[in-house]
Amino acid sequence: MGKASRDSxxxxxxxxxxxxxPTRQRVELASLLFKGPDRHVTAxxxxxxxxxxxxxxxxxxxxxTLHQFTHAGLLRQxxxxxxxxxFDTNTGDHQHFFLEAEGxxxxxxxxxxxxxxxxxxxxxxxxxxxxxxxxxxxx
Amino acid sequence: MGKASRDSxxxxxxxxxxxxxPTRQRVELASLLFKGPDRHVTAxxxxxxxxxxxxxxxxxxxxxTLHQFTHAGLLRQxxxxxxxxxFDTNTGDHQHFFLEAEGxxxxxxxxxxxxxxxxxxxxxxxxxxxxxxxxxxxx
DNA sequence: ATTCTTCTTTAGAATTATTCTAATCTGTTG
DNA sequence: CAACAGATTAGAATAATTCTAAAGAAGAAT
Numbered sequence: 001m002g003k004a005s006r007d008s009x010x011x012x013x014x015x016x017x018x019x020x021x022p023t024r025q026r027v028e029l030a031s032l033l034f035k036g037p038d039r040h041v042t043a044x045x046x047x048x049x050x051x052x053x054x055x056x057x058x059x060x061x062x063x064x065t066l067h068q069f070t071h072a073g074l075l076r077q078x079x080x081x082x083x084x085x086x087f088d089t090n091t092g093d094h095q096h097f098f099l100e101a102e103g104x105x106x107x108x109x110x111x112x113x114x115x116x117x118x119x120x121x122x123x124x125x126x127x128x129x130x131x132x133x134x135x136x137x138x139x
Numbered sequence: 140m141g142k143a144s145r146d147s148x149x150x151x152x153x154x155x156x157x158x159x160x161p162t163r164q165r166v167e168l169a170s171l172l173f174k175g176p177d178r179h180v181t182a183x184x185x186x187x188x189x190x191x192x193x194x195x196x197x198x199x200x201x202x203x204t205l206h207q208f209t210h211a212g213l214l215r216q217x218x219x220x221x222x223x224x225x226f227d228t229n230t231g232d233h234q235h236f237f238l239e240a241e242g243x244x245x246x247x248x249x250x251x252x253x254x255x256x257x258x259x260x261x262x263x264x265x266x267x268x269x270x271x272x273x274x275x276x277x278x
Numbered sequence: 279a280t281t282c283t284t285c286t287t288t289a290g291a292a293t294t295a296t297t298c299t300a301a302t303c304t305g306t307t308g
Numbered sequence: 309c310a311a312c313a314g315a316t317t318a319g320a321a322t323a324a325t326t327c328t329a330a331a332g333a334a335g336a337a338t
Contacts, residue, residue, distance in 0.1 A: 021304090021305060021306080021314070021315075022305085023304075023305075023314090023315060023316080024304090025315080025316070026315090033228050034228060038227070038228045038229040038246065039227075039228050040225050040226070040227050040228075040243075040244040041225070041226050041228075042223055042224060042225055042226070042295095043224060043226075043295085043296080044295080057316090057317095058316065058317050058318070059296095059317095059318095060296095060297080060298090060316075060317060060318080060319095061315080061316055061317070063295095063296070063297075064297095064315080064316080066224065066226050069226070070226065073230060074228075074230065075226045075227060075228060075230065076226070076227045076229070076230045077221065077224055077225065077226055077227070078225040078226070078227050078235055078244060078270075078272075079218065079219065079220060079221045079225075079270060079272075080218065080221075080225060080235070080237045080244070080272055081218060081221065081222040081223055082216065082218045082219075082220065082222055083220040083221055083222040083295085083296095083323090083324070083325095084181055084220055084323095084324070084325095085181060085182060085205065085216055085324085085325085086179050086180070086181055086216065086217040086218075086219060087179070087180050087181070087182075087205050087208075087209065087214045087215070087216055087217070088177070088178075088179050088214060088215045088216070088217050089172050089173060089177045089178050089179075089180075089213075089214060090177040090215070091212060091213065091214065091215045096217055096219070097260060097261070097264075098219045099261070099264065100267070104179075105179040105217060105219070106261065107177065108257070108258060112256045112257075112258055113254065113255070113256045113257055113258075114254070114255045114256050115252065115253070115254050115255075115271060116252070116253045116254075116255065117251045117252045117253050118247070118251075118252055118273055119247060119251055119252075121236060121273070121275040122236070122238070122245065122275070124277060124278050125236075125238065125275040125276065125277060125278060126275060126276060126277075126278045127273055127274070127275055128239070128274040128275055128276045129274050130271065130272070130273050130274070131217075131218060131270075131271070131272045131273075131274065132254060132269065132270070132271050133217075133218075133219055133269070133270045133272075134257055134260070134266055134269050134270075135266070135267040135268050135269070135270065136260040136261070136264040136265060136266055136267055137264065137265060137267045138263060138264060138265075139263050139264060139265045160285070160286080160333095160334065160335085161334090162285090162286065162287080162333075162334075163333085164286080164287070165286090181324095182324085182325080183324080196287090196288095197287065197288050197289070198288095198289095198325095199287075199288060199289080199290095199325095199326080199327090200286080200287055200288070202324095202325065202326075203286085203287080203326095221295095222294085222295070222296095222324085222325095223294090223295070223296095224295085224296085
């Protein structure tokens with residue numbers, strides 16, 4: 001049994017486990033994503049990687065699949081840049097609640113919230129700022 | 140001396156203080172943003188508000204001005220939604236360093252980092268998740 | 279005040295990441 | 309293996325934002 005087929009049986013099992021049909025595209029993407037150590041990908045760079053390997057998966061499918069995997073709990077989305085710019089007149093030390101449903105922000109005073117245990121940043125880097133977003137939803 | 144003119148002298152002083160020419164558009168936006176309690180705005184909704192008051196400021200200028208105010212330290216940008224989707228194969232409890240210059244993510248283990256003092260969410264809401272992004276830049 | 283120079287504003291085009299659409303194809307089930 | 313629900317795809321559409329290049333205002337110098 002070759003490495004690729006071992007990868008794909010694991011991927012197929014994982015997909016079945018979360019109720020997703022193991023199509024060629026999903027199996028190939030899952031194999032790539034989960035065969036090695038943890039990684040961070042964007043749709044664009046995963047699509048390029050796939051193309052580089054000679055696999056044929058459309059960009060739309062890469063987007064669909066990343067979202068399906070995320071809903072299924074296989075991936076998690078990390079939010080670091082702004083699709084919609086929210087600007088705050090309060091420039092002091094504080095953080096935010098974000099009500100996803102309404103797109104509303106509520107301030108959390110800086111005296112209330114504390115972040116501890118931030119490791120040293122990579123060599124040659126300094127901390128610019130620490131952003132905390134507490135995402136809340138209807139109970 | 141009327142309220143509007145008091146607002147605009149304050150706005151003019153504030154703009155001069157950060158080295159921005161007090162043009163009509165900047166004065167009007169600063170007056171609106173800083174006259175009352177702290178607020179959160181998007182370019183789009185501020186532009187609508189301005190239009191509703193009968194003031195004429197183009198959307199491009201609202202964008203420019205919000206960024207200038209932000210660079211000048213008068214505003215702060217809050218990042219809550221994703222312009223570029225980063226997906227992480229690590230779905231466990233952890234947070235991230237974000238190297239803005241390169242657009243790179245580095246995991247911070249969940250055992251390392253701790254967030255304390257999060258107030259109770261608004262009534263009827265529950266915390267979905269708490270995201271911490273430690274933004275780092277070249278020292 | 280008038281002119282000069284530089285900074286600003288603006289409308290509209292361009293860009294970027296993403297989602298939608300509608301046609302085609304593929305897994306799974308009976 | 310036929311049929312159907314679900315998946316994939318190319319390309320169009322969308323949304324927020326930025327860019328462009330031309331016209332307009334601020335402040336300085338005369």
